[in-house]
Amino acid sequence: xxxxxxxxxxxxxxxxxxxxxxxxxxxxxxxxxxxxxxxxxxxxxxxxxxxxxxxxxxxxxxxxxxxxxxxxxxxxxxxxxxxxxxxxxxxxxx
Numbered sequence: 453x454x455x456x457x458x459x460x461x462x463x464x465x466x467x468x469x470x471x472x473x474x475x476x477x478x479x480x481x482x483x484x485x486x487x488x489x490x491x492x493x494x495x496x497x498x499x500x501x502x503x504x505x506x507x508x509x510x511x512x513x514x515x516x517x518x519x520x521x522x523x524x525x526x527x528x529x530x531x532x533x534x535x536x537x538x539x540x541x542x543x544x545x546x
Contacts, residue, residue, distance in 0.1 A: 465504075474500070 469475060478496040481487050514523060 469500075
């Protein structure tokens with residue numbers, strides 16, 4: 453295993469998820485005393501693993517079709533578009 457790559461991926465995903473809607477939704481479920489913390493953790497962890505698996509599969513499928521630089525630019529543009537859309541909705545009070 454490439455420890456440097458593992459550290460880079462872990463840090464990048466950890467920082468991207470910190471304070472994300474996913475984490476906030478998990479926090480809300482865990483704050484309800486009627487819900488088992490273990491069940492909330494296992495459900496959230498399983499969902500994140502499934503999403504990561506889809507990301508790895510998607511990246512593997514696109515590897516032969518798209519230049520990694522183009523894929524990175526598309527991902528960045530998607531983040532900007534989603535962020536702009538979120539800000540616009542908040543500005544309008546939706």
